Amino acid sequence: MRLGTVRRNGGTQAFRQEGGATTYLPARDVGELLQQDGWRSLAGEQGPAPEPGDLDQPVLRPGKILCAGLNYYAHAAEVGQDVPKYPAIFTKFHNALVGPTDDVVLPAASSKIDWGAELAVAIGSPVRHADEAAARRAILGYSAHNDVSVRDWQGRTSEWFQGKNWDRTTPWGPVIVTADELDPEAGLAVECELDGVRKQSGTTSDLIFSCAQLVSYISEFMTLEPGDLVATGTPAGVGLARKPREWIPAGAELVTRIEGIGELRNRCVPE
Amino acid sequence: MRLGTVRRNGGTQAFRQEGGATTYLPARDVGELLQQDGWRSLAGEQGPAPEPGDLDQPVLRPGKILCAGLNYYAHAAEVGQDVPKYPAIFTKFHNALVGPTDDVVLPAASSKIDWGAELAVAIGSPVRHADEAAARRAILGYSAHNDVSVRDWQGRTSEWFQGKNWDRTTPWGPVIVTADELDPEAGLAVECELDGVRKQSGTTSDLIFSCAQLVSYISEFMTLEPGDLVATGTPAGVGLARKPREWIPAGAELVTRIEGIGELRNRCVPE
Incomplete structure (x- = not known):
């Protein structure tokens, strides 16, 4: 599993990548994601992989x-x-x-x-x-x-x-x-x-x-x-x-x- | 002016001391207080000076x-x-x-x-x-x-x-x-x-x-x-x-x- 943070819509959002799929998650970054119980399987919105230039610090x-x-x-x-x-x-x-x-x-x-x-x-x-x-x-x-x-x-x-x-x-x-x-x-x-x-x-x-x-x-x-x-x-x-x-x-x-x-x-x- | 943080009511609260008076302020600690504009004259509730044993880190x-x-x-x-x-x-x-x-x-x-x-x-x-x-x-x-x-x-x-x-x-x-x-x-x-x-x-x-x-x-x-x-x-x-x-x-x-x-x-x- 790959965890990261993307800049989008004037803010930031954590995402998870597994098996080629990218899921955007209800957390501002990976730090906030880790505070949520069950973050490994947290539901989110599937979408295209982020562009490298849009990535923020995880x-x-x-x-x-x-x-x-x-x-x-x-x-x-x-x-x-x-x-x-x-x-x-x-x-x-x-x-x-x-x-x-x-x-x-x-x-x-x-x-x-x-x-x-x-x-x-x-x-x-x-x-x-x-x-x-x-x-x-x-x-x-x-x-x-x-x-x-x-x-x-x-x-x-x-x-x-x-x-x-x-x-x-x-x-x-x-x-x-x-x-x-x-x-x-x-x-x-x-x-x-x-x-x-x-x-x-x-x-x-x-x-x-x-x-x-x-x-x-x-x-x-x-x-x-x-x-x-x-x-x-x-x-x-x-x-x-x-x-x-x-x-x-x-x-x-x-x-x-x-x-x-x-x-x-x-x-x-x-x- | 003296600024500190007291443990009270199961939480913490910032206070300010000037001229012998203690004012308890709407902030969890001095760090949160500093984020408020006009913190030097912020209104609060006057009260007795805190006991030394009740003080937390400022x-x-x-x-x-x-x-x-x-x-x-x-x-x-x-x-x-x-x-x-x-x-x-x-x-x-x-x-x-x-x-x-x-x-x-x-x-x-x-x-x-x-x-x-x-x-x-x-x-x-x-x-x-x-x-x-x-x-x-x-x-x-x-x-x-x-x-x-x-x-x-x-x-x-x-x-x-x-x-x-x-x-x-x-x-x-x-x-x-x-x-x-x-x-x-x-x-x-x-x-x-x-x-x-x-x-x-x-x-x-x-x-x-x-x-x-x-x-x-x-x-x-x-x-x-x-x-x-x-x-x-x-x-x-x-x-x-x-x-x-x-x-x-x-x-x-x-x-x-x-x-x-x-x-x-x-x-x-x-x-």
């Missing part, structure tokens, strides 16, 4: 966005870090997010803006102190995410947050594919292209901490709730690790693609 | 909580850090917060739980790319906050977040005192007591980055919105920097006091 305002850093073996190696013993967790707030084909805003205050395609986990049920099996059951599904980072601000202090949370820098979507249809541990291709040139080509089988392990770890210290997101880190190939370093140029088209989910296609426009 | 679910680390000269010195060139910003989500007399929950997973009394800034109007003067105008007022930290988890990776965001560890309140009534740059006493023993005794005139400077700095990369909080860092005297180190024992009473605002009084109970 959850319009995720309550929490947790992000793992250094979570691919090949990426930890390219930035010269040891394999971490614990996940490094940083955060974003909803102001950082944009939809799957929205413009990404390149901050005027920096020219060192990097890409980072990631698999994101969407939480489906409240979860705290979960072992790996319980954490897996709390996962609603998976989405694509690009952790666009302002590298000079990220490196100003030990805390990466101020390089990670610029307004309208982080695209995600296009839909959430439910966990029964997708197994990241079996290996999903994670790709990033800039103006048609492949910059990252990884696989989720290279993840250091699996999706369920990350959810379990985070749930040890905080309650995750439906609609919360956990971004799982980026594979090798970021601009920071290239020789010479590369950054996103003004006007570039950034494509983020995850096997079995789909793609984000965002124009990067100067602020 | 804003029940702040959208964003930004926290400055290492922001007092004496604290940076006690933990052996240079005076930072830029503010180190980490975050909390609403799950970490409790009200001014609620129990603080000591995680079972750690015994290294530290205190940290802080002045918190509450944002009153949306702000982005603000210079110091514009940032000052966006400040609604000031509150007290205790950045209770799980030090071993904080130190597991470079990112402090996982030591800072445990469910129900961070008390704040008891009210927001509006900015026209309080000037942190002139120096407000910031105190922390554990079971009646003074552990911290600082003054906001020792802040490295002032409240307006922090809001200005954060607004360079993200939009702050009404009800968002900016915790400004803790003065010297944390348990981590003591010889030998000290941690919050189970059952302790933690008192956080800021001159001109009031105090938080929280029992620290094991999970």
Whole structure:
């Protein structure tokens, strides 16, 4: 099952796709849908599949966005870090997010803006102190995410947050594919292209901490709730690790693609 | 003017205090109050001042909580850090917060739980790319906050977040005192007591980055919105920097006091 949110009639509406059919549902977004009992079989109105350009963020305002850093073996190696013993967790707030084909805003205050395609986990049920099996059951599904980072601000202090949370820098979507249809541990291709040139080509089988392990770890210290997101880190190939370093140029088209989910296609426009 | 939220009649209600009078207002909390035009003079029902034990968090679910680390000269010195060139910003989500007399929950997973009394800034109007003067105008007022930290988890990776965001560890309140009534740059006493023993005794005139400077700095990369909080860092005297180190024992009473605002009084109970 694929869950998403479409812009239509001056508002937004959640939809569900199964077996080629699209059903438009009585909810403003997937976040509101998840609050309804029996949302998996909620009645709605069948219609044509939405156009990619009409899609909004599946959850319009995720309550929490947790992000793992250094979570691919090949990426930890390219930035010269040891394999971490614990996940490094940083955060974003909803102001950082944009939809799957929205413009990404390149901050005027920096020219060192990097890409980072990631698999994101969407939480489906409240979860705290979960072992790996319980954490897996709390996962609603998976989405694509690009952790666009302002590298000079990220490196100003030990805390990466101020390089990670610029307004309208982080695209995600296009839909959430439910966990029964997708197994990241079996290996999903994670790709990033800039103006048609492949910059990252990884696989989720290279993840250091699996999706369920990350959810379990985070749930040890905080309650995750439906609609919360956990971004799982980026594979090798970021601009920071290239020789010479590369950054996103003004006007570039950034494509983020995850096997079995789909793609984000965002124009990067100067602020 | 003092703004707060009281628990009453099975729900919560915002109130305003001016010139000794308390007015109960048609809003569920200060966050909802701020969304109403003319909230400063909104009509309500006069009544007796609320009991301290009936107070809830002034804003029940702040959208964003930004926290400055290492922001007092004496604290940076006690933990052996240079005076930072830029503010180190980490975050909390609403799950970490409790009200001014609620129990603080000591995680079972750690015994290294530290205190940290802080002045918190509450944002009153949306702000982005603000210079110091514009940032000052966006400040609604000031509150007290205790950045209770799980030090071993904080130190597991470079990112402090996982030591800072445990469910129900961070008390704040008891009210927001509006900015026209309080000037942190002139120096407000910031105190922390554990079971009646003074552990911290600082003054906001020792802040490295002032409240307006922090809001200005954060607004360079993200939009702050009404009800968002900016915790400004803790003065010297944390348990981590003591010889030998000290941690919050189970059952302790933690008192956080800021001159001109009031105090938080929280029992620290094991999970």
